[in-house]
Amino acid sequence: MAGDVRERVIKVVAETLNLEAGQIHDESKFVEDLGAESMQSVELIAAFEEEFDIEMDEEEALDVKTVGKAVDFIAAHLD
Amino acid sequence: MSVLSRFMEQAKQRSLTVVLPEGQDDRIIAAARRMKDEGIASAVLLGDRQKIEAQASALGVGLDGIEIVDPAQSGKLDEYTAAYVKGRDLNPNVARRMVKRPLYFGGMMVAQGDAHSMVAGVAAPTAFVIQAGVLTVGLAEGIRTPxxxxxxxxxxxxxxxxxxxxxxxxxxxxxxxxxxxxxxxxxxxxxxxxxxxxxxxxxxxxxxxxxxxxxxxxxxxxxxxxxxxxxxxxxxxxxxxxxxxxxxxxxxxxxxxxxxxxxxxxxxxxxxxxxxxxxxxxxxxxxxxxxxxxPFLQGFAKPISDLSRGASVDDIVATTAICLAQV
Incomplete structure (x- = not known):
């Protein structure tokens, strides 16, 4: 399941931040590597919520800095 | 007359509406009551109606004359979502999720002219209030830095x-x-x-x-x-x-x-x-x-204000009066 979550996370990140999926890796940092400004981070959280039909705590979610950690964070919400 | 009383008196001369997205907070409920009773502003509390009513009743505060809006149930959700995505490449379902959040719903009320100002921050960090402000009311013309x-x-x-x-x-x-x-x-x-x-x-x-x-x-x-x-x-x-x-x-x-x-x-x-x-x-x-x-926020197209997490009822009322003076 983690693999499926990873794929969907990468798809959402690519769509929201206008990137190619190939540019996005587990260790990619949203702000430093992927150029997510703080404004986009908030909408990225909403985009994850939409994709996975979950609700996330905004403050906790904004502490997640990398794509890999986002996959883990979201997978925990799906359990 | 003190500077603060001057702004309070000024606010009483106008009938303006403030939206308070943190509607379940005790201090916010008490401040909304005081603003209504003293004629400083009409307050709109955002949040779950039942929870706000239960909270107000526990505090012994009446809610007559105070509007409660639950963003998730609001008839304005479609209008605000459409306005939020306008001119942007954003999935409307994602926009709808954004607008259901009280800070964003409150911001859209101000953006769409349904409230004159938004005052928030007793629970939300300053950065969240600023982000919501930028994405809803937007920055003033020519300004790129809140x-x-x-x-x-x-x-x-x-x-x-x-x-x-x-x-x-x-x-x-x-x-x-x-x-x-x-x-x-x-x-x-x-x-x-x-x-x-x-x-x-x-x-x-x-x-x-x-x-x-x-x-x-x-x-x-x-x-x-x-x-x-x-x-x-x-x-x-x-x-x-x-x-x-x-x-x-x-x-x-x-x-x-x-x-x-x-x-x-x-x-x-x-x-x-x-x-x-x-x-x-x-x-x-x-x-x-x-x-x-x-501190007050500035640089936005319409006045919105942050509150410190430790704000008292007096602070919330004063901040609202000064925020409305900028309308």
């Missing part, structure tokens, strides 16, 4: 009682670039225009007065001055000034030989960075016994 200011009331300034000053930016931008500093100065002038009894005269502060010292930090302030003059030619702004030259006429006259509408008479003080701004406001507050009211 910032903040304090209204400082000096009990006895050179013989003048209760003298108000605007200090900026003492809370948001840590190391503003010249362009950001220019935005802070322009937004602060606008805030001063709404809140000060006199015409705003803006000083860009430094450790140097008109080239008395050479340093990249001084150049930085002067670049900001050039940018302000390009962006808003009619502003009364000057610098770089040391603080004494900015506010004391005799010192200003001694240190500055060229004509200036600001020197010695500034009432809007722009600090070069957050170090100096934050230190200055706290020293003024405690050493001069000044009242520091704020």
């Amino acid at each position: 910032s903040s200011f304090f209204l400082m009331i000096i009990p006895d300034f050179q013989g003048q009682k209760q003298k108000p000053f605007i200090y900026a930016d003492c809370a948001v931008n840590i190391a503003p670039t010249p362009s950001e500093l220019a935005d802070i100065a322009i937004a602060s002038e606008k805030s001063g225009r709404k809140l000060l009894p006199e015409e705003p005269r803006v000083a860009l502060l430094s450790f140097s007065t008109k080239g008395s010292a050479s340093h990249v930090n001084v150049d930085h302030v002067n670049e900001a001055l050039v940018l302000v003059k390009q962006r808003a030619a009619d502003l009364k702004i000057d610098g770089e000034f040391q603080a004494d030259a900015a506010i004391i006429p005799s010192v200003g006259a001694k240190k500055v030989k060229q004509p200036s509408e600001v020197v010695g008479n500034a009432n809007v003080l722009i600090f070069p960075d957050l170090n100096s701004g934050n230190i200055a406001y706290k020293l003024t507050q405690y050493m001069a016994g000044a009242k520091a009211i704020g």
Whole structure:
């Protein structure tokens, strides 16, 4: 399941931040590597919520800095 | 009349609406009641209706005359979602999720003219309020940097009682670039225009007065001055000034030989960075016994305000009155 979550996370990140999926890796940092400004981070959280039909705590979610950690964070919400 | 009472009285003369997104908070409910009872503003509380009603009843506060809106159930959700995505490449379902969040719903109420102002921050961090503001009401024309200011009331300034000053930016931008500093100065002038009894005269502060010292930090302030003059030619702004030259006429006259509408008479003080701004406001507050009211957000297309997490009911009412004075 983690693999499926990873794929969907990468798809959402690519769509929201206008990137190619190939540019996005587990260790990619949203702000430093992927150029997510703080404004986009908030909408990225909403985009994850939409994709996975979950609700996330905004403050906790904004502490997640990398794509890999986002996959883990979201997978925990799906359990 | 104190400066605060003046804004309260001003608010009573107008019937304005404030949206309070943190509707379940005890202090927010009590503040909404007080605003209604004293005629300062009509408040709209956002949140789950049952929870707000239960909370109010536990507090012994009646809610008559106070509107409660649950963003998730609101008939305005479609309209606000459409307005939120307008002109942007954003999935409407994602936008809808954004707009259901109280801070964003409140921001859209202001953006769409259903409320005059939004006051939030007893639970949400400042950064969240700023983000919601940028994404909903947006920034004022020509401004790209949200910032903040304090209204400082000096009990006895050179013989003048209760003298108000605007200090900026003492809370948001840590190391503003010249362009950001220019935005802070322009937004602060606008805030001063709404809140000060006199015409705003803006000083860009430094450790140097008109080239008395050479340093990249001084150049930085002067670049900001050039940018302000390009962006808003009619502003009364000057610098770089040391603080004494900015506010004391005799010192200003001694240190500055060229004509200036600001020197010695500034009432809007722009600090070069957050170090100096934050230190200055706290020293003024405690050493001069000044009242520091704020921080207020500025630079937005419509007035929105942050609250500190420790804000009292009095603070919330006062902040709302001052925020509405900017409408």
